[in-house]
Amino acid sequence: MMKLFIGNLSHETSEPELHDMLSSYEPILDITRPEDRETGRPRGFAFVTFGTREMGEKAMEELDGSKLAGRELRVNEAEDRRPGIHPAERPRRVSLAVEIDKRPDDRPIGLDGKRVRYKSI
Helix, strand or coil, X not given: CEEEEEECCCCCCCHHHHHHHHHHHCCEEEEECCECXXXXXXXXXXXXXXXXXXXXXXXXXXXXCCEECCEECEEEECCCCCCCCXXXXXXXXXXXXXXXXXXXCCCCECCCCCECCCCCC
């Protein structure tokens, strides 16, 4: 079994078109076209799982650099996701505010014991 990454796909390329292009490299176990969360459109790449490593390597060799819908495809072996921290679990960034030009409060003290408030003109 081998999984390939196929990049630089046109957003208009459908899964059946992709399957037709790959039909000579059967058996194909799975084709996944991730979609953009906001727009729901395909993201421009696909993951294809082949039944045998030989067919996957043959497809990678023959399809890398080929054209589909006027776009030059990039075909590589898919890599596993890198281990890391899920974005929701990342620590929040803390801003270290630096006090710049902090002036002393030199207003006079009034009869009530509070600083006199100046009124603008």
